[in-house]
Amino acid sequence: MCTAAFSGTEGLMHLAGGAGMGAASAAVAGAPGSGASGAAGASGDFHLVVTDLMLPGMPGEEVVGAARAAGLPVVVLSARTAVADRVDLLRIGADDYLTKPFDLEELLARCEAVLRRSTSTARAASVPSPSAGAVAPPLRFGAWELDEAARRFAAAGIPVRLTRTEYEIVRALMAEPRRVHTKRSLSAAAAGDEVALEDKTVATHIGNIRAKLRPSGTEDYLETVWGVGFKLRDGV
Structure with a gap:
């Protein structure tokens, strides 16, 4: 299920209400044709943020920062293709990005991939080692x-x-x-x-x-x- 937000400010309001409850489905800010949207679980929590950069209310970079602070993975959509812009996007915490124009099927596939990475990382962190008390050396x-x-x-x-x-x-x-x-x-x-x-x-x-x-x-x-x-x- 996707929760839409039509500005960066509205997107942060959704994050404040959802991520604060435990971070669970997909919040999408800046989706094509709207401004912001997102997928929410039944609890209202979010698993993922997808954001454009050119948003009313506040820039997408601030949405990315808020999502990262909430522990949520982020996919960025951008018309910016310069290397410096891509570097900046990744430095502020984007897990992946797509440049415009893009195919919606690819966006969905990349969102699913980021969610799988996020889920597997959380699972690995929570599952104890098979050897009781054994910790792998660094x-x-x-x-x-x-x-x-x-x-x-x-x-x-x-x-x-x-x-x-x-x-x-x-x-x-x-x-x-x-x-x-x-x-x-x-x-x-x-x-x-x-x-x-x-x-x-x-x-x-x-x-x-x-x-x-x-x-x-x-x-x-x-x-x-x-x-x-x-x-x-x-x-x-």
């Missing part, structure tokens, strides 16, 4: 440490806040540090199903990760293998 690479149990990542001892997609990309790289990961394989690791991220989206996420690593001086751990994908630097 993944380490050079000055990086990724604690999968706590879903925390640090570089040179500095906590690094990653989006869900960025975290999955870093985890895939650290799990097989000597492998050259194609954009397709990193996309599959991030998406977890057949609705893959676009190659340019994967590259943008890598750029965002590098930017977040600069304070630790470890951004050069990420190497681009031109024409193939990405890997972690040898000799670390």
Whole structure:
């Protein structure tokens, strides 16, 4: 079920009433032909926000920030296609985005994929290890440490806040540090199903990760293998 909001302000009102009750179905702000809409569960909670950026009342970026604060995944719709715009969208917390014009079937598929990722992440965090009391050791690479149990990542001892997609990309790289990961394989690791991220989206996420690593001086751990994908630097 979809709950419509015709402005950014109205979208935030829905989030304040729904997400505050526990975050459960899909709120859509800025849907084609309206301004905002969303899918709500019977309880009135929301699972997902889809928002345009050009909204009456307030910009979509503020809706994204409110959704992320409520712990909800976000899909952004935008007519902006410049690399800088895509980088900004992902930095403010978008899990995925579609540029206009787009096919509604693809929008639905991407929403379903983001919801599956979100659900599987929550399930993994809540299910105890099969070995009673056993906790998997953190993944380490050079000055990086990724604690999968706590879903925390640090570089040179500095906590690094990653989006869900960025975290999955870093985890895939650290799990097989000597492998050259194609954009397709990193996309599959991030998406977890057949609705893959676009190659340019994967590259943008890598750029965002590098930017977040600069304070630790470890951004050069990420190497681009031109024409193939990405890997972690040898000799670390």
